Amino acid sequence: MNQTVDDMPREVHVIEPSRGWMHVHWRELWQYRELFGFLVWRDVKIKYKQTLLGAAWAVLVPLCQMVVFTVLFQRVADFSSDGLPGPLFYIAGLLPWNYFASSITQASNSMVQNAPMLTKIYFPRLMAPATPCAAAFVDFALAFVMLLALTFFYGIVPGASWLLLPVFMALACGAAFGAGSFLAALNVKYRDVRHIVPFLVQLWMFLTVITPYSAVKDALGAWRYVYALNPMAAVVEGTRWALFRHLNGVELLPGRPVAIAPGPPWDLFVLGTAVAVAMLAAGIYYFKRMERTFADIV
Amino acid sequence: MRNPQQWELMSTDKIAIQVRGLGKRYRLGETHEVYRTFRDTLATLPAWLRNTSRERRAAKAGGHDPETPPGTFWALRGIDLDVHEGDVLGIVGRNGAGKSTLLKILARITEPTRGRAEIHGRIGSLLEVGTGFHLELSGRENIFLSGAILGMRKAEIRRKFEAIVDFAGVDEFLDTPVKRYSNGMRVRLAFAVAAHLEPEILIVDEVLSVGDAEFQKKCVGKMKDVAGGGRTVLFVSHNMQAVKALCESGILLERGRIVQRGPIADVVEAYLARATAVEPGTLIPPEFHRRYPCDLEVFRVDVLNRHGEPAGFVLMEEPFGLRLHCRARRSRPDYTVNVQFRRDDGLVLGTIGTSYVLDRLEMRDGGVYALTARLKNVFSPGQYSMDVRVAAGPEEIDFVEGIPLTVAPVTAGDELPQREGVVQLRSEWSLEEEDADGAPQGGP
Numbered sequence: 014m015n016q017t018v019d020d021m022p023r024e025v026h027v028i029e030p031s032r033g034w035m036h037v038h039w040r041e042l043w044q045y046r047e048l049f050g051f052l053v054w055r056d057v058k059i060k061y062k063q064t065l066l067g068a069a070w071a072v073l074v075p076l077c078q079m080v081v082f083t084v085l086f087q088r089v090a091d092f093s094s095d096g097l098p099g100p101l102f103y104i105a106g107l108l109p110w111n112y113f114a115s116s117i118t119q120a121s122n123s124m125v126q127n128a129p130m131l132t133k134i135y136f137p138r139l140m141a142p143a144t145p146c147a148a149a150f151v152d153f154a155l156a157f158v159m160l161l162a163l164t165f166f167y168g169i170v171p172g173a174s175w176l177l178l179p180v181f182m183a184l185a186c187g188a189a190f191g192a193g194s195f196l197a198a199l200n201v202k203y204r205d206v207r208h209i210v211p212f213l214v215q216l217w218m219f220l221t222v223i224t225p226y227s228a229v230k231d232a233l234g235a236w237r238y239v240y241a242l243n244p245m246a247a248v249v250e251g252t253r254w255a256l257f258r259h260l261n262g263v264e265l266l267p268g269r270p271v272a273i274a275p276g277p278p279w280d281l282f283v284l285g286t287a288v289a290v291a292m293l294a295a296g297i298y299y300f301k302r303m304e305r306t307f308a309d310i311v
Numbered sequence: 312m313r314n315p316q317q318w319e320l321m322s323t324d325k326i327a328i329q330v331r332g333l334g335k336r337y338r339l340g341e342t343h344e345v346y347r348t349f350r351d352t353l354a355t356l357p358a359w360l361r362n363t364s365r366e367r368r369a370a371k372a373g374g375h376d377p378e379t380p381p382g383t384f385w386a387l388r389g390i391d392l393d394v395h396e397g398d399v400l401g402i403v404g405r406n407g408a409g410k411s412t413l414l415k416i417l418a419r420i421t422e423p424t425r426g427r428a429e430i431h432g433r434i435g436s437l438l439e440v441g442t443g444f445h446l447e448l449s450g451r452e453n454i455f456l457s458g459a460i461l462g463m464r465k466a467e468i469r470r471k472f473e474a475i476v477d478f479a480g481v482d483e484f485l486d487t488p489v490k491r492y493s494n495g496m497r498v499r500l501a502f503a504v505a506a507h508l509e510p511e512i513l514i515v516d517e518v519l520s521v522g523d524a525e526f527q528k529k530c531v532g533k534m535k536d537v538a539g540g541g542r543t544v545l546f547v548s549h550n551m552q553a554v555k556a557l558c559e560s561g562i563l564l565e566r567g568r569i570v571q572r573g574p575i576a577d578v579v580e581a582y583l584a585r586a587t588a589v590e591p592g593t594l595i596p597p598e599f600h601r602r603y604p605c606d607l608e609v610f611r612v613d614v615l616n617r618h619g620e621p622a623g624f625v626l627m628e629e630p631f632g633l634r635l636h637c638r639a640r641r642s643r644p645d646y647t648v649n650v651q652f653r654r655d656d657g658l659v660l661g662t663i664g665t666s667y668v669l670d671r672l673e674m675r676d677g678g679v680y681a682l683t684a685r686l687k688n689v690f691s692p693g694q695y696s697m698d699v700r701v702a703a704g705p706e707e708i709d710f711v712e713g714i715p716l717t718v719a720p721v722t723a724g725d726e727l728p729q730r731e732g733v734v735q736l737r738s739e740w741s742l743e744e745e746d747a748d749g750a751p752q753g754g755p
Contacts, residue, residue: 028416028428051459055445062447062488133442134460135419305422308415309337 056148071155096271119145120193172259181251191296198303247285327543328394333426401558405712407601408564435510441501446490479503549657601710624717639674692720
C-alpha cells in the first residue's frame, strides 16, 4: 500500500484519433479478464433472479421444444431423423442451437443495454457482445445434463467422438460472437436490429434444426452447398454426428436402424467453418471501426 | 494510511497527463439520445445528397469553414494542458464549455477528433456515482461488480471490502437487493466503492452533487485524502466551495477553449466574474451562447416586476415575470424554451418552460418574438442564476447560462417575515385539543 508510483514502471496510454483499421488489443483484453469474469457472472446471476423455477428454465425450455418437435415433425409429419428417436435427434440439435440463438440475440442488444456504462467508463468494448456468448454456456451445460439423462434412458454409451463436441461449440461461439458484434455495432446506430434479430433467429432455426443433412442432400442436390454456407448447419449436424456416429446401424426405433455415416460430412464442415471464421473477422472488423463513435451516439 | 516520507517522494515534476491540440467535433444531435432507424436514414438521403453537394460548392467558394461543416460543432478546440504528478486540478466552466468532453476523452470513453493526449499511469474515472450497479443484485455483489467495473482487482476489492461497507454504513443490508435500498443508501454504497479506488490518476465529474449534506461532507473529506495522498486528480464541479477546498490549481473552459489557468482561487474568481456578466435587459454577447449563431437565438432576457415592467430585481413573495426576446433563423414548428433556476453552488431550484405547458412554439424564419412567462415567487431573498435552454424537436440547440436573478427581501412592514430555507413555504395551521391517546376530543 505504501509503495509510491515511482517504484513501478508506469503504463502510458496515448489518446489519439484512430485512423483506418484498428487493431484488437489482445493484451488489454487479457488485462481486463477479471472484469470479463464479473460481467459474465452478473449476466448469469441476473438471468434467473426473482424467478420461481430459477435455473430449471435452462432445462425446461429445450425440453418443451423437444416434445413439440418430436410430436409435430416425427409423429405427425414423419420427417427423417436419420433413424434416431425424435427426442435424441431434436435435443442434440436444440442444445447448440439454443446456445447460438441466445448468444446472438443478447449480443446484438449488448451495446444498447450497456449504454449507461459505455458513456461513463472505459472498458474494452468488445467485452459487451462477448459477455452473453460466454454466459450462455451455463445454460448449455445445464441442458447438457438433460441430454445425458436421455442417452442414459435410451441405454446409449458415450462414444470417443464425444470429445469432438467442444470443437463444434467453439464454432457456434465464433459464429455467434462474430454476428453478434456486427449486429451490436449496427444496433447502436439503427434500432431496427432489435426487431430484425428475433425474427431472423426464428427463421434460421427452422432452416437448421429440423432436418438432417442427409435429407437436405437428397432434396437439394448441388444446391446443398448453398445450404452448407450456414455455419450453424455444420454445428448442429456436427453435434449429432459426434454424439451418435458410433450408433450407426443400431436399431433404436423398431425397423429403422440409425443411419449416421461414421465419416464426417466434410463439405458441410469445411464450408460452415470458413463462413464462421469470415463472420468472426467481419464482425470484429466492423465493431472496431464503429467503436470510436459508440459513446457519442448510443 | 500515509507516512511523512511519502510526501517528499510525491512532490515530483513528472508529467502525469500531457495534452496537445486536443479537439472534439460533434454532430448536432449526437450529444442527445437520438437514434435512427433505417427508414429515417432513407428519408434524409435526398436532403443529404443535396446538402453535401451544396456544402462542397460552398466550401470551394470559401463560404463555409471546412473545419465545421453545417450540423457540427466543436465541443473542444485546441486544448493544451500539462498536469504534473500529484497535481489536483479543478476544471470549471459553464455548461457546454467542454468540461465533460475533456474528461470523457481523457477517460478514453470517447475519441478526440484531433490532437493527442498522453496519460502516464493507471487511470480511474468517476464520471457518475454507481456506474455498473445492478438493482437486482445484492449490496455485497454490487460492491464486487462496481469495483471491477471501476478497475479494481478482485483481491483489492476483497481487501477493502470491510472499509467500503463501513464507509457506506450498510452492513445490515449487504445481502438485500439494491433495488430495495433507499436512494441515499444506494448513493452511499456507490460512492464508498468509488472512494476506495486507488488509481494513480483519478478523474472525477460532479459526483459530489449527490447525497445529503452530511454525506457530501464525508465525500469531500475522502476526496481530500485522495488528493493529499499524492495522486493526480482532475475534478470537475459546479460546486465552487468543493473545487476551492480540493484543488490547488485550475483551468477555466469557455466554448471549448481554456481561457484562464493558474491558482484555483483566481480561476474560480474569473469563473464567477464571467458567470454573472450577462445582465438582464442587456444584449447577450455571442460567447454566452453555447452555439452561435443558432436557429433560435435568445438575445435578451428581461426580468419583470409584478406590474409587467422590466426591473433590476424582484421582491420576495411577489409574482414576477421573464421576457425572453428571441430571433428565429429558421422556420420550425417545434421549438421549446426552458429556464432553470440555480443557486450559486449549482443546486437546481426549479425549472419552468414551454415544454411543460404550451404546445411547441412555431416560429418563422427571420421572425423576432417576445416570449413571456409569469410565475409565483417562492425563492428566499438572495442571488440566483438562470439558465436558458432552447431546443428544436428533441435536439438542444442553444444554452445560455448564468443570467442573474436577484430576489430582494421585503422591507415595508413586518407582516411577511422571511422564513429560513431556500424557498418560502406558505402554510396554514390550526390547533385542536385531543385526548391523551391522540384521538380527537368528543369522538365516539
